[in-house]
Structures are given as C-alpha cells and as structure tokens.
Amino acid sequence: MTDRLLADCRARLGFDLLANTWNGVVLYALAEGPRRPRELRAGIGGISAKVLTETLRRLEGYALVERRTFAESPPRVEYALTELGRTLLGPIEALGRWSAEYGDAFADAQGWNADETGISD
Numbered sequence: 433m434t435d436r437l438l439a440d441c442r443a444r445l446g447f448d449l450l451a452n453t454w455n456g457v458v459l460y461a462l463a464e465g466p467r468r469p470r471e472l473r474a475g476i477g478g479i480s481a482k483v484l485t486e487t488l489r490r491l492e493g494y495a496l497v498e499r500r501t502f503a504e505s506p507p508r509v510e511y512a513l514t515e516l517g518r519t520l521l522g523p524i525e526a527l528g529r530w531s532a533e534y535g536d537a538f539a540d541a542q543g544w545n546a547d548e549t550g551i552s553d
Contacts (some may be wrong), residue, residue, distance in 0.1 A: 446523065449494070454479060454487040456524050459496065459513065463521055466500065466512035496520065 496517035
C-alpha cells in the first residue's frame with residue numbers, strides 16, 4: 433500500500449469536504465459572486481433554510497466562505513467564496529463534467545431509475 437492511500441493523507445481532506453452533499457453544491461452556487469441566503473435557496477432548490485444555514489456556517493468555519501453583514505434596515509447578509517473557496521471550483525466543475533458524462537451509466541449500474549430518484553441533468 434502506498435502513502436497516497438493512507439486514511440490520514442491530504443487527499444482525504446478534499447474527499448471528506450465533498451462527501452457532504454450540500455458543501456459542493458453551495459460552493460458552486462457561490463461561483464458567480466456573493467449571494468443572499470434566500471437567493472441561494474432559490475438557486476439551489478431542494479435545500480431547507482436550516483440545512484443551508486448549517487452548510488454556510490460549516491463552510492465559513494472551513495474558511496471557504498465568508499459572511500458579510502450590511503448595516504441596513506432591515507439588516508442584510510451575503511455569503512461569498514474566499515480565495516481558498518475559489519480554489520475548489522475547478523475540482524467541483526470536473527466532478528460535474530464527470531457526472532454529466534457518466535451519470536446515466538452510474539445510475540444504471542446501481543439499478544436506479546432517474547425519474548424515481550429525482551436525478552436529472
């Protein structure tokens with residue numbers, strides 16, 4: 433067994449990060465610039481306010497997302513990618529390309545029906 437396969441190797445950081453369904457989705461949703469939570473929920477779809485808040489806090493804790501508050505009435509909050517967060521867009525986009533190309537074959541191999549799972553392009 434080589435060092436690259438050890439459970440505590442650096443690659444595991446990335447795998448663990450993307451293992452959470454919503455982490456990559458939220459990061460990708462912020463690719464085009466800062467967004468308010470309501471805009472994120474509408475753009476992502478299928479994510480509850482609670483799960484979005486948990487995900488944003490987790491990504492903020494990882495230093496991948498920053499929270500910006502504006503002293504307005506009513507107060508306004510936006511989230512944006514940090515420089516470190518932007519470095520993940522390439523791998524996330526690569527995984528998206530793989531999914532678009534091989535997603536049907538993967539679903540077929542699992543015996544999944546795309547209509548039943550809600551998986552679509």
